[in-house]
Amino acid sequence: xxxxxxxxxxxxxxxxxxxxxxxxxxxxxxxxxxxxxxxxxxxxxxxxxxxxxxxxxxxxxxxxxxxxxxxxxxxxxxxxxxxxxxxxxxxxxxxxxxxxxxxxxxxxxxxxxxxxxxxxxxxxxxxxxxxxxxxxxxxxxxxxxxxxxxxxxxxxxxxxxxxxxxxxxxxxxxxxxxxxxxxxxxxxxxxxxxxxxxxxxxxxxxxxxxxxxxxxxxxxxxxxxxxxxxxxxxxxxxxxxxxxxxxxxxxxxxxxxxxxxxxxxxxxxxxxxxxxxxxxxxxxxxxxxxxxxxxxxxxxxxxxxxxxxxxxxxxxxxxxxxxxxxxxxxxxxxxxxxxxxxxxxxxxxxxxxxxxxxxxxxxxxxxxxxxxxxxxxxxxxxxxxxxxxxxxxxxxxxxxxxxxxxxxxxxxxxxxxxxxxxxxxxx
Amino acid sequence: xxxxxxxxxxxxxxxxxxxxxxxxxxxxxxxxxxxxxxxxxxxxxxxxxxxxxxxxxxxxxxxxxxxxxxxxxxxxxxxxxxxxxxxxxxxxxxxxxxxxxxxxxxxxxxxxxxxxxxxxxxxxxxxxxxxxxxxxxxxxxxxxxxxxxxxxxxxxxxxxxxxxxxxxxxxxxxxxxxxxxxxxxxxxxxxxxxxxxxxxxxxxxxxxxxxxxxxxxxxxxxxxxxxxxxxxxxxxxxxxxxxxxxxxxxxxxxxxxxxxxxxxxxxxxxxxxxxxxxxxxxxxxxxxxxxxxxxxxxxxxxxxxxxxxxxxxxxxxxxxxxxxxxxxxxxxxxxxxxxxxxxxxxxxxxxxxxxxxxxxxxxxxxxxxxxxxxxxxxxxxxxxxxxxxxxxxxxxxxxxxxxxxxxxxxxxxxxxxxxxxxxxxxx
Numbered sequence: 001x002x003x004x005x006x007x008x009x010x011x012x013x014x015x016x017x018x019x020x021x022x023x024x025x026x027x028x029x030x031x032x033x034x035x036x037x038x039x040x041x042x043x044x045x046x047x048x049x050x051x052x053x054x055x056x057x058x059x060x061x062x063x064x065x066x067x068x069x070x071x072x073x074x075x076x077x078x079x080x081x082x083x084x085x086x087x088x089x090x091x092x093x094x095x096x097x098x099x100x101x102x103x104x105x106x107x108x109x110x111x112x113x114x115x116x117x118x119x120x121x122x123x124x125x126x127x128x129x130x131x132x133x134x135x136x137x138x139x140x141x142x143x144x145x146x147x148x149x150x151x152x153x154x155x156x157x158x159x160x161x162x163x164x165x166x167x168x169x170x171x172x173x174x175x176x177x178x179x180x181x182x183x184x185x186x187x188x189x190x191x192x193x194x195x196x197x198x199x200x201x202x203x204x205x206x207x208x209x210x211x212x213x214x215x216x217x218x219x220x221x222x223x224x225x226x227x228x229x230x231x232x233x234x235x236x237x238x239x240x241x242x243x244x245x246x247x248x249x250x251x252x253x254x255x256x257x258x259x260x261x262x263x264x265x266x267x268x269x270x271x272x273x274x275x276x277x278x279x280x281x282x283x284x285x286x287x288x289x290x291x292x293x294x295x296x297x298x299x300x301x302x303x304x305x306x307x308x309x310x311x312x313x314x315x316x317x318x319x320x321x322x323x324x325x326x327x328x329x330x331x332x333x334x335x336x337x338x339x340x341x342x343x344x345x346x347x348x349x350x351x352x353x354x355x356x357x358x359x360x361x362x363x364x365x366x367x368x369x370x371x372x373x374x375x376x377x378x379x380x381x382x383x384x385x386x387x388x389x390x391x392x393x394x395x396x397x398x399x400x401x402x403x404x405x406x407x408x409x410x411x412x413x414x415x416x417x418x419x420x421x422x423x424x425x426x427x
Numbered sequence: 428x429x430x431x432x433x434x435x436x437x438x439x440x441x442x443x444x445x446x447x448x449x450x451x452x453x454x455x456x457x458x459x460x461x462x463x464x465x466x467x468x469x470x471x472x473x474x475x476x477x478x479x480x481x482x483x484x485x486x487x488x489x490x491x492x493x494x495x496x497x498x499x500x501x502x503x504x505x506x507x508x509x510x511x512x513x514x515x516x517x518x519x520x521x522x523x524x525x526x527x528x529x530x531x532x533x534x535x536x537x538x539x540x541x542x543x544x545x546x547x548x549x550x551x552x553x554x555x556x557x558x559x560x561x562x563x564x565x566x567x568x569x570x571x572x573x574x575x576x577x578x579x580x581x582x583x584x585x586x587x588x589x590x591x592x593x594x595x596x597x598x599x600x601x602x603x604x605x606x607x608x609x610x611x612x613x614x615x616x617x618x619x620x621x622x623x624x625x626x627x628x629x630x631x632x633x634x635x636x637x638x639x640x641x642x643x644x645x646x647x648x649x650x651x652x653x654x655x656x657x658x659x660x661x662x663x664x665x666x667x668x669x670x671x672x673x674x675x676x677x678x679x680x681x682x683x684x685x686x687x688x689x690x691x692x693x694x695x696x697x698x699x700x701x702x703x704x705x706x707x708x709x710x711x712x713x714x715x716x717x718x719x720x721x722x723x724x725x726x727x728x729x730x731x732x733x734x735x736x737x738x739x740x741x742x743x744x745x746x747x748x749x750x751x752x753x754x755x756x757x758x759x760x761x762x763x764x765x766x767x768x769x770x771x772x773x774x775x776x777x778x779x780x781x782x783x784x785x786x787x788x789x790x791x792x793x794x795x796x797x798x799x800x801x802x803x804x805x806x807x808x809x810x811x812x813x814x815x816x817x818x819x820x821x822x823x824x825x826x827x828x829x830x831x832x833x834x835x836x837x838x839x840x841x842x843x844x845x846x847x848x849x850x851x852x853x854x
Contacts, residue, residue, distance in 0.1 A: 006849035101710065101712055105790075132763070132767075138745045139760065164751070227853045251530070264714075267721035271721025271722075276725035278674075280708075285528055289503050289505070290508070298694075298702060299701055315534055317562045322591045323590075324591070325556060334531045342845045343833060344826050346845040398774040398777060399767070403763070403767045406769065407762065421433065421434065424432045424435075
């Protein structure tokens with residue numbers, strides 16, 4: 001991963017090189033804290049050890065013997081986004097679907113669109129009690145039974161050491177993968193949680209973990225020596241100066257889901273104690289025709305993170321005699337995309353708007369391993385600098401309790417508050 | 428469209444009912460301004476006349492005779508998002524793809540994935556010179572020729588009264604639709620630009636336009652009488668009090684693209700003069716496991732717009748003996764989604780975080796017509812209240828010039844600035 005923070009300096013938010021130099025001592029302290037957490041396999045920090053602790057052979061074993069047309073991953077949040085990021089980015093012939101929502105119309109359409117007799121189901125929930133995931137799994141299981149498919153022959157479980165799903169796996173002798181201890185869902189892309197789908201889709205897990213390990217090796221006591229820390233420290237410093245939004249804009253369709261994965265990582269890890277930068281998802285070049293007007297001319301309260309591979313396959317643009325367009329003929333879509341990337345970057349800088357360039361060599365296993373690990377380490381560093389509890393998400397419990405109460409799953413005072421909603425309806 | 432602003436009041440940002448009452452006089456003035464603009468078909472305001480001025484028969488005529496398996500819409504920004512919003516929401520058997528980016532890997536994969544002999548291409552550009560769109564069109568045309576498909580038999584042009592695409596349509600006698608005058612791209616969903624794809628996908632254009640007309644009829648001189656203005660005025664009032672982000676969170680997968688359409692509408696219309704609220708795209712229930720932690724416990728600088736249909740088809744959740752999950756059995760995915768919607772809404776309110784509920788009856792033509800028109804009118808109202816030039820996007824020109832210069836399309840000083848980029852690379 002390459003991180004270029006040149007355009008983060010001396011923009012409207014006034015971050016100077018000297019400010020980063022001054023911050024670098026705190027980066028060194030945070031790095032020590034992170035290293036200690038990793039050495040002790042503390043909750044959360046353990047995620048940064050996955051390049052060493054993740055056992056790809058266990059994943060390969062769970063996937064062995066399956067050769068499906070479709071993979072249905074039933075999970076939500078961190079139990080889906082890491083895997084989806086990898087399989088979306090790497091492509092391939094396996095049709096990977098993610099049942100990460102409980103919209104009934106959509107669930108029904110997905111089930112209608114796959115051949116269940118050639119589908120592997122991977123149900124992913126550490127606790128085994130995630131309402132959305134278990135509901136969807138029950139629906140999928142019933143659909144398989146209705147289609148005459150033996151679900152016990154086609155289901156792989158990824159869960160914690162105990163609980164509903166573990167018991168089910170034991171009872172039916174299903175292939176089962178362990179969700180690693182100490183790894184929050186949003187940091188689990190490089191574990192069993194994210195890698196089973198990648199393996200089934202034909203990805204090279206060794207290269208993924210090697211990419212992650214290479215990025216781990218670059219963690220160091222200075223932001224100028226580690227791309228991940230350069231990103232984490234710069235975003236933190238900009239947020240402190242008023243960058244309330246971090247717009248992540250990959251210039252590759254294959255990385256669109258990466259922006260969604262990043263948005264979870266960033267929001268859920270850092271959004272607490274009235275702090276936290278809001279991640280906004282964008283996509284280049286498309287969103288030049290959508291968000292760029294705001295980024296350049298709206299409030300000076302944003303950082304734009306431009307992400308791209310340095311190399312990709314290309315497509316030539318045919319010669320044309322269309323008026324005023326001859327300059328495009330003989331060029332290529334890749335050259336056009338590159339020109340738009342650099343033009344957008346410069347146009348933001350010219351307007352005083354901070355931006356950071358993040359590049360990987362290619363959108364391949366090694367590059368993705370670097371990118372995902374790097375962004376996780378950046379998040380952890382930011383959390384240390386901001387002094388927040390990076391690895392928890394206490395604010396979501398209220399709504400979970402309320403929903404459970406509404407569904408008759410127990411007596412929760414939060415559910416009572418729902419019916420007291422203040423209404424002012426205009427129709 | 429139903430808009431409930433009850434939870435926008437008396438949250439952390441301190442918007443009181445009296446504030447809205449005080450604002451309502453300005454809403455009345457803005458409504459008069461908008462009505463005058465519509466009466467005179469002024470640039471931009473003319474978009475709000477589309478329910479009357481759009482001629483669905485012209486669109487039906489252009490689509491007549493085609494019965495393809497695939498539709499490739501070649502356009503970017505407002506030339507793609509409106510159509511994509513409609514066809515994504517309405518579903519159906521036609522495989523609708525949107526070539527709205529110039530990522531070569533992705534373009535090649537789309538072309539490899541469709542049967543070009545059963546594909547209709549709709550190339551959409553008012554000027555006929557949009558670099559991304561014309562480049563992609565040249566690539567598609569060549570791919571058709573290479574596949575032995577006569578592109579002149581399968582191409583429909585949507586463009587302005589003159590220019591490259593108009594000349595090409597005339598030369599080859601292609602079906603051609605007029606981009607209406609005075610309608611900026613991001614306001615063109617309910618015109619030829621958005622409706623051709625919908626027609627080909629089997630949508631009822633009359634119902635779409637009737638829904639829009641119904642919402643137009645509800646525009647009135649008070650925010651309490653018009654759902655669109657209730658939304659526009661409330662978002663404006665919250666933005667004035669510090670809601671820098673508007674997180675739009677539909678609880679329907681079919682409306683995921685709507686959030687993207689809205690993001691363009693909102694950002695490009697209102698993001699200027701250092702003003703403008705940043706739209707963030709989210710999706711319920713999925714993003715409860717991603718963004719909700721930030722929305723509830725991060726900075727009090729957000730509005731969450733919760734969007735959903737009041738009715739949808741449902742899927743039962745089978746009974747289960749899984750431990751602790753019996754409360755789900757016998758319920759349905761729709762009930763779960765409803766409980767999560769209301770729980771999330773209440774959980775935001777309980778944390779003092781402002782939110783607005785936007786509902787449509789169903790995700791169907793009439794509901795979408797209401798929703799898209801309503802959000803356009805809300806945007807125009809917000810623009811009037813903020814005093815910005817809602818219908819322009821001057822800040823994107825810099826980058827367009829730079830990209831064109833980089834590609835050898837002329838001498839642009841912006842292109843020179845690109846090579847002067849400040850670098851501070853960490854690798």
